[in-house]
Amino acid sequence: MPHIKTAPFDTARLDAVIREDAAFDFRAVPAVQKGETVREELLGVVWEGERFILEIHKRPEGYLIKPDKPTRPLDVNRIKRALRYLAEAAGLTIEHENITLSPTKTPLAEAYNKRIEDFESPDFGGRRIAVEVGFGSGRHLLHQAQAHPEVLHIGIEIHTPSAQQVLKQIERQGLTNVWVVTYDARLLLEMLPSNAATAIYVHFPVPWDKKPHRRVISRAFVTEAMRVVAPQGVLELRTDSDRYYAYALKVFSEGDRVQFDVRKNHEAAIRSKYEDRWQRQHKDIYTLRLFAEAESPALVQDYDFHFDRALKPLDALLALPQDAIIRPDHFVHFERRYRMVTEEGGVIKCSFGSFERPEHKVIAIREHQAEYYPGVPVRSRINHHAHQTIGEYAYA
Numbered sequence: 196m197p198h199i200k201t202a203p204f205d206t207a208r209l210d211a212v213i214r215e216d217a218a219f220d221f222r223a224v225p226a227v228q229k230g231e232t233v234r235e236e237l238l239g240v241v242w243e244g245e246r247f248i249l250e251i252h253k254r255p256e257g258y259l260i261k262p263d264k265p266t267r268p269l270d271v272n273r274i275k276r277a278l279r280y281l282a283e284a285a286g287l288t289i290e291h292e293n294i295t296l297s298p299t300k301t302p303l304a305e306a307y308n309k310r311i312e313d314f315e316s317p318d319f320g321g322r323r324i325a326v327e328v329g330f331g332s333g334r335h336l337l338h339q340a341q342a343h344p345e346v347l348h349i350g351i352e353i354h355t356p357s358a359q360q361v362l363k364q365i366e367r368q369g370l371t372n373v374w375v376v377t378y379d380a381r382l383l384l385e386m387l388p389s390n391a392a393t394a395i396y397v398h399f400p401v402p403w404d405k406k407p408h409r410r411v412i413s414r415a416f417v418t419e420a421m422r423v424v425a426p427q428g429v430l431e432l433r434t435d436s437d438r439y440y441a442y443a444l445k446v447f448s449e450g451d452r453v454q455f456d457v458r459k460n461h462e463a464a465i466r467s468k469y470e471d472r473w474q475r476q477h478k479d480i481y482t483l484r485l486f487a488e489a490e491s492p493a494l495v496q497d498y499d500f501h502f503d504r505a506l507k508p509l510d511a512l513l514a515l516p517q518d519a520i521i522r523p524d525h526f527v528h529f530e531r532r533y534r535m536v537t538e539e540g541g542v543i544k545c546s547f548g549s550f551e552r553p554e555h556k557v558i559a560i561r562e563h564q565a566e567y568y569p570g571v572p573v574r575s576r577i578n579h580h581a582h583q584t585i586g587e588y589a590y591a
């Protein structure tokens with residue numbers, strides 16, 4: 196990650212730059228509670244239209260200035276330019292740096308590499324969609340995309356290297372009807388419109404026999420899947436695990452008025468890597484297909500992430516509980532607090548949302564207003580629940 200190491204200096208020297216230059220927003224110092232040791236200071240930056248945070252780690256041998264993880268922009272050159280500018284404007288003595296601009300690479304199949312935010316109001320170009328959860332090597336996803344060019348195939352995978360490999364294949368094969376998202380499918384599904392999909396494929400999910408809460412298939416997942424598929428559309432699960440099969444059969448049967456079928460050792464149009472392996476071991480493979488019977492109501496996603504009520508006084512906000520607040524479907528953890536020195540205000544670093552895929556944000560408070568930094572969380576139902584919990588603690 197881009198960073199600079201400088202000789203120790205009085206960080207108040209930065210304040211003149213921050214106050215005068217629109218590219219710098221604030222400096223904040225730790226507002227520690229009992230038992231806490233937070234050493235780093237924060238700089239709010241608005242560089243080339245993007246907001247992020249730089250951390251200043253003060254160590255006796257020198258200071259390290261680097262972007263903080265949660266708000267880090269994707270473009271490393273942007274961070275490098277901001278760091279270079281800051282060092283020059285404040286006259287810092289750089290002892291070590293890695294901020295030489297990198298040559299800009301052509302991004303990998305950029306048009307097909309989607310971010311979770313792209314699903315806040317997605318435009319599928321009038322096409323039906325098919326969704327594949329945990330596509331792994333992508334054999335089935337790419338095969339389906341070739342076989343059904345009129346359908347947009349959305350592959351969701353949490354493992355980044357697999358997603359990168361499949362993006363290379365999309366480019367190589369010149370496919371224009373595949374989107375790849377690196378995210379937890381259980382959360383993304385919530386954001387897809389109703390009645391939009393012809394099929395949702397879950398092939399050879401990790402069985403998680405010892406940690407069943409990590410399984411992709413659950414009652415909640417099946418309910419969302421049945422909302423997303425159009426009538427007569429299908430949720431297709433393939434598994435080689437007897438236990439997962441029994442578990443899924445139970446979950447599928449719990450629904451109201453469900454229609455599903457089960458096939459044993461059914462030959463698929465294309466075999467995945469995993470399937471090849473199980474076939475060589477002569478393992479049984481089960482295919483469960485659950486069909487949607489009726490139209491589902493449209494998805495309403497008008498979640499508002501503004502803080503729209505009067506807040507507690509700043510000192511009370513900077514003393515919010517240190518321990519994580521756990522609710523049945525989400526949590527909120529006010530992790531670290533800082534007081535702005537360049538203006539009257541405070542900063543709270545927090546994590547919240549789903550247990551599997553939490554959001555990491557900064558809440559900046561000034562002039563009795565609070566806002567998420569660098570921007571609002573992903574507009575999911577769980578994040579909205581977490582936002583309401585934050586409100587319970589932050590509102591007067």
Ligand SMILES: C[S@@+](CC[C@H](N)C(=O)[O-])C[C@H]1O[C@@H](n2cnc3c(N)ncnc32)[C@H](O)[C@@H]1O
Pocket residue numbers: 328329330331332333351352353354357378379380381397398399400401411467468469470
């Ligand atoms: C056993 S592999 C199967 C891969 C592929 N479907 C096949 O048949 O070869 C399971 C895949 O699901 C992915 N995965 C696990 N949990 C996931 C989740 N919650 N959301 C998206 N992908 C997930 C894993 O990273 C892994 O690539």
